[in-house]
Amino acid sequence: MSDTSALSVVQVFEECVYRRFGAPSLIRHDRGPRFMSEVFQAFTEMIQSRSRATLSYRPQANGQQERSVKSVMTFVRVYAEDPLQQDWDEIAEKLVFAINTSQNTTRKETPFYLVHGWDAQTTLRAMTSSLKQGSGRQSDTLAWQRDVNRQHEIDLTMAKDADPWRKTRLVAASICCSSWTKPADV
Known part of the structure; x- marks a missing residue:
């Protein structure tokens, strides 16, 4: 994936995860700007999934x-x-x-x-x-x-x-x- 903008991440997630397996109940992610964006949050609401970010600077949390x-x-x-x-x-x-x-x-x-x-x-x-x-x-x-x-x-x-x-x-x-x-x- 050469472009990791929020829109590109949503499109790839929709194509590679949602279309194959359906909507997950929870999407756990780091606090990267692509996941914290309004675009990604709107997408998770649209597919009725919860979006949860891990703790900042704590890799052990994930x-x-x-x-x-x-x-x-x-x-x-x-x-x-x-x-x-x-x-x-x-x-x-x-x-x-x-x-x-x-x-x-x-x-x-x-x-x-x-x-x-x-x-x-x-x-x-x-x-x-x-x-x-x-x-x-x-x-x-x-x-x-x-x-x-x-x-x-x-x-x-x-x-x-x-x-x-x-x-x-x-x-x-x-x-x-x-x-x-x-x-x-x-």
Whole structure:
């Protein structure tokens, strides 16, 4: 996001959060001018959400977000050090996917699972092994799938290395989330 004016933040929030998940009951934010502006406050009233700012100069008041930023910065540094990573635009979405499908040590679940109620199904190995070596588009597709698979393996390794205290995932779906169902494969 190159422009972080209040109007741009509202437009991105509406497009990336509101349209996908609906209106949140509470929006917690820092005291940045874009969030304290009349434009943002009018937007939160329009979608019937409460807007709450954290305490000034107290990052501890927003510890969860500060920890998330620290994790993202760690992953960005790891990616930036990799000589094979040359284009940030191509990496950004892969990085987000890697973070969203990495287990959170506090919650013992992945962010993807907490939002959707099921684990992301990554079928990269199945996709790669199902194609035969060919010519033209088929070999281009195979090369692309191998690259995606290689990148996915790197992402998983980096996620495990960045979280050395990773423990076995708790199976909580049958206990607290029995109403969630996994969508049928298309």
